[in-house]
Amino acid sequence: MINSNESPRTHDAFVFEVTQRCNHDCPHCYNCWKNDIDYPEGELSTADTLDMLGRMLDQTGASLVSLTGGEPFLRDDIYQIVDFLHDRGVTVNMICNGSLITEESIARMAGKISIYELPLLSVEREIHDQLSGRVGAFDDVTMAVANLKAASERVVTVFVATRLNLPAWEETAELAIALGADGIMFNRFNPGGTGGRNIEMLQSSPAELTEAMDIADRICEEYELSISCSIAMPPCLFDHSQYKKLTFGFCAAGTSRAYYTLDPLGNVRPCNHSPTILGNVRQGDFWEMVDSAPMKNFFDARPEFCGGCKLENECLGGCKAAAEVCCGSVWQLDPFVKAFADQAVKPA
Amino acid sequence: MLHRILSFWTVFLGLAGLLVVALMVLFGADLVRAARTGPKWKRALVTAAVSLASVLGFPIPSVQAADPPPAESASVASVASVAVSSVAAVFDLKIELEKLAALKSQRDFNPKTAAESIRKTKACVAILSQPSHLSKLNDAGRTEAKRLIAESAPLIASVKALIPIGTTNLAQTPQWELILDTWRASGTLTTVKGSTGAQRVEMKKKFDLAKNAIGELALAGLISNAEAGLLVIDADVIWSRIIASPPTDYNKTCYEMVYIPPAKRSAQWLGKRLELVKKVAAADKVAPAAIDKVMGNINAHLAVLANDVELKKIRTPAERQAAIKLHDEIAPLIAKIDFKALGGRLGATAGWKTVQTAILAAGPLARTHRSTSAQRVAVTKQMKTAIASIATLTASGLLSAAESELILGELARLKKEIYRDPPTDSKVSCYDMMAPDPVGDATKRLEKRIPLLRKLFDSGKLNPLVAGNVLQSVSADITTIKNAKKAQALRKQAATLLQEIDRKFSRLEK
Numbered sequence: 001m002i003n004s005n006e007s008p009r010t011h012d013a014f015v016f017e018v019t020q021r022c023n024h025d026c027p028h029c030y031n032c033w034k035n036d037i038d039y040p041e042g043e044l045s046t047a048d049t050l051d052m053l054g055r056m057l058d059q060t061g062a063s064l065v066s067l068t069g070g071e072p073f074l075r076d077d078i079y080q081i082v083d084f085l086h087d088r089g090v091t092v093n094m095i096c097n098g099s100l101i102t103e104e105s106i107a108r109m110a111g112k113i114s115i116y117e118l119p120l121l122s123v124e125r126e127i128h129d130q131l132s133g134r135v136g137a138f139d140d141v142t143m144a145v146a147n148l149k150a151a152s153e154r155v156v157t158v159f160v161a162t163r164l165n166l167p168a169w170e171e172t173a174e175l176a177i178a179l180g181a182d183g184i185m186f187n188r189f190n191p192g193g194t195g196g197r198n199i200e201m202l203q204s205s206p207a208e209l210t211e212a213m214d215i216a217d218r219i220c221e222e223y224e225l226s227i228s229c230s231i232a233m234p235p236c237l238f239d240h241s242q243y244k245k246l247t248f249g250f251c252a253a254g255t256s257r258a259y260y261t262l263d264p265l266g267n268v269r270p271c272n273h274s275p276t277i278l279g280n281v282r283q284g285d286f287w288e289m290v291d292s293a294p295m296k297n298f299f300d301a302r303p304e305f306c307g308g309c310k311l312e313n314e315c316l317g318g319c320k321a322a323a324e325v326c327c328g329s330v331w332q333l334d335p336f337v338k339a340f341a342d343q344a345v346k347p348a
Numbered sequence: 349m350l351h352r353i354l355s356f357w358t359v360f361l362g363l364a365g366l367l368v369v370a371l372m373v374l375f376g377a378d379l380v381r382a383a384r385t386g387p388k389w390k391r392a393l394v395t396a397a398v399s400l401a402s403v404l405g406f407p408i409p410s411v412q413a414a415d416p417p418p419a420e421s422a423s424v425a426s427v428a429s430v431a432v433s434s435v436a437a438v439f440d441l442k443i444e445l446e447k448l449a450a451l452k453s454q455r456d457f458n459p460k461t462a463a464e465s466i467r468k469t470k471a472c473v474a475i476l477s478q479p480s481h482l483s484k485l486n487d488a489g490r491t492e493a494k495r496l497i498a499e500s501a502p503l504i505a506s507v508k509a510l511i512p513i514g515t516t517n518l519a520q521t522p523q524w525e526l527i528l529d530t531w532r533a534s535g536t537l538t539t540v541k542g543s544t545g546a547q548r549v550e551m552k553k554k555f556d557l558a559k560n561a562i563g564e565l566a567l568a569g570l571i572s573n574a575e576a577g578l579l580v581i582d583a584d585v586i587w588s589r590i591i592a593s594p595p596t597d598y599n600k601t602c603y604e605m606v607y608i609p610p611a612k613r614s615a616q617w618l619g620k621r622l623e624l625v626k627k628v629a630a631a632d633k634v635a636p637a638a639i640d641k642v643m644g645n646i647n648a649h650l651a652v653l654a655n656d657v658e659l660k661k662i663r664t665p666a667e668r669q670a671a672i673k674l675h676d677e678i679a680p681l682i683a684k685i686d687f688k689a690l691g692g693r694l695g696a697t698a699g700w701k702t703v704q705t706a707i708l709a710a711g712p713l714a715r716t717h718r719s720t721s722a723q724r725v726a727v728t729k730q731m732k733t734a735i736a737s738i739a740t741l742t743a744s745g746l747l748s749a750a751e752s753e754l755i756l757g758e759l760a761r762l763k764k765e766i767y768r769d770p771p772t773d774s775k776v777s778c779y780d781m782m783a784p785d786p787v788g789d790a791t792k793r794l795e796k797r798i799p800l801l802r803k804l805f806d807s808g809k810l811n812p813l814v815a816g817n818v819l820q821s822v823s824a825d826i827t828t829i830k831n832a833k834k835a836q837a838l839r840k841q842a843a844t845l846l847q848e849i850d851r852k853f854s855r856l857e858k
Contacts, residue, residue, distance in 0.1 A: 012767075139811050139814070142810065142811060142814045143811065143817065146814050146817035146818045150817055150818075150820055150824070152821075174800050175800075175804060175810070177793060177796070177797060178810075178818065179814075179818055180797065180821055180822070222796075223792075224792050225793065
């Protein structure tokens with residue numbers, strides 16, 4: 001029955017890292033098990049995985065689950081997982097690299113996946129392959145998009161903006177449009193995991209990103225396409241007000257729109273970028289994890305640098321998880337903002 | 349009557365004095381001289397006896413009351429003399445008031461007689477108004493004195509009003525004196541101190557009498573009609589100033605306002621009508637016109653009881669629960685009455701209309717999966733109302749349990765579809781999923797996709813297989829374009845490009 005808005009506590013969405021295995025080796029990868037920490041790795045059996053998912057759904061009442069990894073299609077039982085979620089009435093989003101999507105897999109998932117999210121990192125084959133860590137990645141993902149669109153599936157392409165691919169951003173966006181993408185996520189490179197060790201190679205400047213966002217805004221207008229900047233673009237470095245069409249997002253950790261992340265072993269984290277484990281849903285209670293001291297600390301964190309900014313409580317200093325991974329604490333400044341703090345102008 | 353106003357000692361001494369006076373009269377003594385000369389005790393005794401004799405009806409020359417003794421040095425004799433003087437004043441006042449009443453009833457009398465009686469009345473009132481005299485009377489005496497004092501003023505005024513105005517000097521008339529008294533009295537009530545409720549009542553009476561006096565002076569020609577009108581307006585202005593602020597004893601009066609929460613009022617109102625509503629609901633037929641008149645009010649009160657914010661204002665939990673219970677009892681009955689009044693058509697009932705409204709609003713949002721946050725809030729509210737209506741209609745027997753479940757299931761499905769994707773106007777949270785444009789908007793991109801594909805294909809950046817696949821889906825999308833001419837043009841472009849791809853791919857294959 002209709003209950004989601006009336007039950008005392010529900011959480012509408014979470015991310016499930018189906019597997020930690022991946023057939024790509026992206027230099028910008030943020031996966032937390034790739035940090036220099038001792039993060040638990042492994043997978044449960046199909047039955048245990050479904051049981052764990054069931055517990056998470058029971059406790060959260062979630063109606064939206066985003067499957068990610070690693071590369072979800074590396075799991076043989078990915079179809080069973082999707083079927084399980086679909087039978088539970090859950091909307092499923094699929095975040096994958098497209099390399100293992102075939103016409104057959106599309107047919108098997110038909111009607112069960114709400115949106116496919118695939119990386120399209122450059123119109124230049126070599127750059128996309130370089131940023132994917134695998135030769136042939138570009139052809140695979142473009143074919144995947146074409147096949148998905150031929151099957152009338154909804155596809156969003158993700159452009160991870162780095163120094164390497166920014167120059168080709170406009171043409172890459174045109175490629176996405178030509179392929180039939182229903183939207184584009186323009187995500188600035190956010191250090192963490194492997195990416196934390198490649199900051200110098202990948203990190204672009206605020207000026208370069210601003211130029212790219214100007215192009216993005218024009219593309220939105222010209223092609224009537226949605227482009228979102230989902231990784232926080234701190235207002236002290238970027239003037240959001242000049243963009244008519246672009247949409248911007250900030251850290252939602254701890255809010256009703258938080259993307260609590262469930263790893264393959266049942267560990268729950270504040271988001272898929274943070275390595276902080278709040279608890280394990282196979283033994284513990286999700287809401288106790290949400291109410292726990294570490295989560296409260298995560299939610300309360302405000303960098304000292306941001307004091308006095310009128311958007312302090314909205315922007316929250318950028319990505320707290322990136323601050324945690326790269327600078328040692330969620331109370332530190334986002335490494336991107338830290339790198340360009342001398343250019344920052346706090347909105348008054 | 350005597351025993352009611354006199355103490356034992358007073359009576360005893362009075363009788364003793366009476367004996368003395370009787371003897372004096374017998375021996376031809378000058379009673380007046382006796383009352384005014386000699387020791388104080390003698391003067392008091394004679395005076396008291398003379399007064400007593402006059403009360404009993406013996407004609408004895410009246411003598412002036414002896415000077416009242418100082419209260420502190422009261423001896424038995426002096427107490428007796430003062431008490432008798434007070435008594436005399438009481439009896440004198442009574443007599444004079446009887447005279448005045450007689451004059452009033454006669455209406456045509458000698459003004460001098462009236463004036464003399466008024467003078468004496470005022471003299472007695474002056475004496476008895478002094479606490480030193482009043483305190484010397486017993487309880488019954490004091491009560492009587494106060495009653496007579498209270499009667500004096502109005503009686504005097506009534507007689508004065510009847511005295512023909514036989515003078516051209518306005519200032520000499522009792523009417524003008526009354527008006528001046530009234531204005532003087534009102535002055536004290538218009539200060540910042542304000543006035544009590546009782547003072548206002550008295551003042552209102554004075555103003556009424558003053559207005560009568562104004563009329564009489566105008567009739568007598570001593571003031572013009574215009575002057576009379578001005579005086580009346582002045583009286584009204586002063587009165588409005590007096591009542592401009594609440595009485596100073598406002599909170600002590602019985603008309604203090606009490607806040608009753610609307611929900612409590614509604615519960616009380618509906619509670620009184622519950623039995624009637626039950627009867628109407630049980631009847632075979634209802635009169636639509638009569639029901640129509642009543643329904644608006646009942647529904648308004650029910651809406652108050654259904655409002656959580658209003659219910660919270662009922663502080664007592666038991667009362668609050670009772671209000672909720674009353675609502676739950678009456679709502680289905682009203683639905684039943686509504687149904688009967690509309691000739692038994694479920695579709696015309698207010699409850700069913702809320703269900704229709706919710707489904708009609710939710711449908712398009714569910715189909716397109718596109719809705720703003722505000723739209724979702726609005727439609728969720730409509731669904732909540734619809735669900736409440738379904739419960740009421742089911743409770744009243746207008747919907748079966750199976751029908752109810754069917755409709756509720758549909759509402760649940762619609763809500764799920766609406767909430768499938770994030771709101772179109774929502775701030776995208778970090779790494780959030782987007783709500784891509786539906787096919788309708790993608791149609792515009794179709795026209796631009798083919799040239800883009802050509803450009804990419806020509807530059808060699810796009811795998812021909814991929815391009816071919818894309819063109820196939822483009823061709824499928826072209827079928828959604830309603831404009832036939834545009835569709836045809838696009839089909840031609842797509843076909844041309846596909847042919848080129850095929851040719852190039854075939855050459856590559858070879």
